[in-house]
Amino acid sequence: MTHNRLGTATLAAAAMLAALPALAQPTPAVTPAQRDTAAQVAQRGVALSELAPNAPDSYTVRSGDTLWGIAGLFLARPWRWPELWGMNLQQIRDPHLIYPGQQLFLDRSGGRAVLGTRAPDGGLQTVRVSPRVRSTSLADSALPTLQPGLIEPFLTESLIVAENALQQAPRIVATREQRVMLSPGDRAYARGSPAAPLAAAAGDAPQNFRVVRDAVPIKDPTSGEVLGYEAYYLGKATLAQPEGTRETRGRDGKPAVEIVPAALSILSSKEEIRIGDRLLPEPPPELRSYTPHAPAAQIEGRVASIYGIAIPNTNAAQNQVVAINRGTRDGLERGHVLMVLSDGGTMVDGTDPAKPVMKLPDEPNGLLMVFRTFERVSYGLLLDIRTGVKVGDRLVTPR
Template sequence: MRKLIITMILFLGLLSVTSIKAQEIELRSDTPDHHVVVPGDTLWGIASRFLKDPWRWPEIWGLNRAQVKNPHKIYPGDVVILEKSLHGIRLRLSEDDEYGVKTVKLSPKIRTEQSGTSAIPSIPAAAIGPFLSQPLVIEKDGLDNAPYILGSSEGRVALSTGNIAYVSELPKDKGSAWQVFRPGKALKDPDQKDAVLGFEATYLGNAKVNAFSDVSTVIITHASEEILKGDRLVPAPNTIFNNYAPHAPDFSLNGRIISVYGGVSEIGRGDIVTLNKGGLDGLEMGHVLAIYRRSQAKSLKGQTVQLPDERTGLVFIFRVFEKISYALVVQSTQAIKVLDAVKTP
C-alpha cells in the first residue's frame, strides 16, 4: 500500500510551487512526460531522465532549504509527471486518475503505511555504504591513545575474520561494536603549499567484544585487510544515511580532488574521491559540484600556458569532515584525475 498520507502532504506542498522559467532549466531532448518509479530508482536517476542538470531537481519541486535536506519521500509505484507551460516547468506526483493512480479521500482510522526505508534514495546507497563510517580522518597522532591489538592466543601474526584477539585499554562504556584502523597517509592541500589537512586512517575491519577486562577479548567479525599487533580500535558509529536531495551550493566554491579510493590513476563514474574542502568551507551532504580538468600547453616560444578549464563530470558529497569531504562521482564525460578542480556548477 502506498504511503498515502505522505503523498497528500507532498501534494499540499506543491500547491505553493513557484514555477521556474523554462529557459533557466534545460530539459533533455528525450525527456519523457512521466516516469513510473520502480525499485532501484534514485532521485538522481529520475532527475537525469528529465533534466540536463540533475542537481536542479529540488528547484522544480519548489522545495526550500530545509526540505532539500529531508525531501518528501517517493516510493516505487509513484508516477512522476513533468508539466510544461508558459509559466515554466515543474515535476509532481500524479493524482486523481492520471496514469491509473487514484487519490483516496482519507477519514480518521488506523492505517498501515510503508516503511520509510522503502522510499527511493538520492543516490545508490550500496555505492557509499562502507564510506559512511570509514575511512576516518584524524589529526596527527590521533590514534595514539586508542585501544590496540595485543595479539592472539595462537600467536598469529596476522588476524582475519573469525579470529580471536586480545585488546589493551578497551573501555566498557563505548559499547561492544568496534572498528579497526591503522594510521595512514597524510591528506595535503595542493592549493596551500601542501599543507596537511588531516590524516586518513586505513580501515581494516570490524570487531565485537566477547569479554571486557584489563585485557579484553574480541572476535574479528570482518577483515578487509590483515589486522596486525598494534592496530587501533575505534567505537563503531551508528551510521544513518541522511537521504539529502542533490543540490548545488548557493555560494561559489573552488576546490580540488586530492585522492581517490583504491589508488587508480584515472577516475570515472562510481569512484569515491577526496576533496580539499569540507564543513569549514560550507560544504554539506547532498551538495553537487562540477569537475573541471586543468590542462596546460607549451606556446611556440616554449612558455607554459594554462588552458581554459574543461568540465568533465559531477560529484555528489556524502560525507563531510571539517577540512575534507568524500564524494561519489555520479557523472563523467572524460577520464578524471587527481588535482582536477571542483567548482559550484
C-alpha cells in the same frame, strides 16, 4: 525515453543514497531556498531551454525512482530538482514522496515547460495507486540503481583523526595460536595505554571498535598543508573480556603481577588484521540523509586524495571515492553536488611565430556528491565521470 535511461543515470543513483536499506533515514529536509525556488517555478514553469534534449512527453513513475532521477529525464541540469518539484508543486507537495504508478506529463505550450499529473489536454490521471503504496515513502520502498555497497562502507570506514591519535590508541598485541593474520571469527588480544586500559563499558551494550592501520596525511594539493590524517580501515572487533592483571609469583618465589590483555572477537574484516593494528571506538550511528543539491554559494576546491590508493599519479574512475580539501568550515554539507573540472593543460601555439605557451580551459568532467564531511576535509562519490580524475583536479559549484 525508456526506463533504462533512468536506471543508468548516475545522478539518479546519487539521490538513491538517501534510501539505502541499511541506513533507513527520515525524509530529508527541504531547505527554505529550495522551497522558494519551487514556489516561483510553480507559477510560471521553466524555460524550454532548461529541458533535457530528449525530455519525454510523459513518464510513469516506477519503483526505485526518485525525484532527482526523474529530474535528470526532464531537465538539462538535474541538480536543479527543486524546479521540477515546483513544476508540480500542487500535486507533489513533498518532493520525497512520489509514488510508483503516477504518470507525469510535460506540457510545452506557451513557451514554458510545466510538469504535472494531468495530461496537457486536460485529461485526468488514469493510473490507480493502491493505499499501501500511497502510504509508503520512497525512503522505505526505493530500490537504488547504485549498489549500496559502493557507498555504505565509506559511511563508517573513512575516518579523519588527529596526528597522534593512533599512537595513543589501543593496539593488538597477540593472537590465538600465534596466527599472523586475523579474519572474522578469530580471537585477538589487545592492550590500551597504562592510563587508559581496555575496560568494559557500563551497561550491557557491546563495546565495538574499528580496527585501523596507518594514519596517512591528507595534504592540500595547492598549499601542501596537512588537512588531517586518514586512518586506513581494516575491520571491526568487539570486546569479549577487559584488560586486567593478576597476581602470581616469580621464579624466585616473590609476588609478581602479570598483565592480562583484553580479549577481542573479530566481527568483520575488509583486509587481514595483524599484530600492531590499532583500535578506535566505534562511534554511535548517525542519522544520515541526502538531498542532492548544488551549494547556494560559490565553492571551489581540489581533489586531495583518492581513497584507499597510495600510488602516485593514479586516476579515479566513476563510483570511486575521493577526499577533497574543503569541509564544514568552508560551507560544505552532505548532499552538495560539485562539478569536476579536468585540467586543460598547457601547449605551444604553433600557429603563432612567437610560439607562446597557452593554458587551455579546464573542462567539465562529471559530478561529485559529498556524502561525509569533517572540518577541513570531505569525502565525495564520483558520478558520471567521462575521463580519469586525478589529485589536484578542480571542483566548483555547478552552473
